Amino acid sequence: MNARRSTSGLPRAGDESTPERKNPLGATTGRRSRVRSWPAADSRKRTAAAQRAEQLQLEQGVRYRRIFVSLLTVVVVVSAVVVLLGTVGLFTETRSRPLTPDEQNQYKQEEIARRWEAWPATGVFPEEVKYLGLDRAQQYARRVGIAPETECGKGVDASVAGVLEEHGCVTMLRATYVDQTASFVITVGVAVLKDEESRVSAGEELGQDDRVGVLPVAFPGTVTERFGPEQRQRTGWVGAGPYLVFSTAGYADGRTRAAIPPEEILHSELWPTAKSIGNQIAYFLADPPKVPPCTQGNVC
Incomplete structure (x- = not known):
């Protein structure tokens, strides 16, 4: 016999035809499980929070920008001050101003010291040189030739060469002259020292022996061709700036020093003539x- 159903139409407990439901925790229940959803955040609050975050970032960016601008301003100002001070200093240093006494003296020394190199050879040894002859009459010695520039040790006697080289002699310049009558032959030698102090020191060590000094320079085919070391009657020197100006003289006819009596050597017109020519070149x-009065010429 079939089982009787309930008049309510609902399945009875234990009816196998009715499916069982399980809740999320695994427990079996006869009712449908309902899970309440988490309430969503309020959209206005989210918007406000986003705006606050954006505002904070903006304020932070403004602060960084102000710091950067401040640092950049400091750098620009410092750079401008440095440039201004440099410009003022450069203007002060380069503007024309009167030369001090020390600067005037330095200008003179530098100008004199470079003449041997800046001037042409004919400027160092002029074609004609004035000298005083008998009765102090003004006469002119004529240049016969200019020797090639040489080392100091090769233009003088050995005893003189040692002194010059010890004190930094740079070079030796030589030229040969004859007096107005072409009776005397004179070789003038210019020893270039590195500075005036060296020249003074060298001069203090040079002896007074009038037989040694500059070596003669003869030019073949001229009246000077017989003038050699043995023909030197006297030698001497004079200091001028960084230069030692040597002179030596002999007779154009080739007479040696040994052939001339000592009295004639001392009282001859030859030596005053040679000494005068050497002094003129010095x-x-x-x-x-x-000397210009100002650092940039004649206008301060």
Whole structure:
């Protein structure tokens, strides 16, 4: 016999035809499980929070920008001050101003010291040189030739060469002259020292022996061709600036020193003539130049 159903139409407990439901925790239940959803955040609150975060970032960016601008301003100002001070200093240093006494003296020394190199050879050894003859009459010695520039030790006697080389002699310049009558032959030698102090020191060590000094320079085919070391009657030197100006003289006819009596050597017109020519060339080299009054010429 079939089982009787309930008048309510609901399945009875234990009816195998009715499916069982399980809740999320695994427990069997006869009712449908309902899970309440988590309430969503309020959209206005989210918007406000986003705006606050954006505002904070903006304020932070503004602060960084102000710091950067401040640092950049400091750098620009410092750079401008440095440039201004440099410009003022450069203007002060380079503007024309009167030369001090020390600067004037330095200008003279530098101008004199470079003449041997800046001037042509004919400037160091002029074609004609004035000298005083008998009765102090003004006469002119004529240049016969200019020797090639040589080492100091090769233009003088050995005893003189040692002194020059010890004190830094740079070079030796030589030229040969004859007096107005072409009776005397004179070789003038210019020893270039590194500075005036060296020249003074070298001069203090040079002896007074009038038989040694500059070596003669003869030019074949001229009246000077017989002038050699044995024909030197006397030698001497004079200091001028950084230069030692040597001179030596002999007779154009080739007479040696040994052939001339000592009395004639001492009282001959030959040596005053040679000494005067050497002094004139020394004067040309050491003549003080005209010094400009200002650092940039004649206008301060």
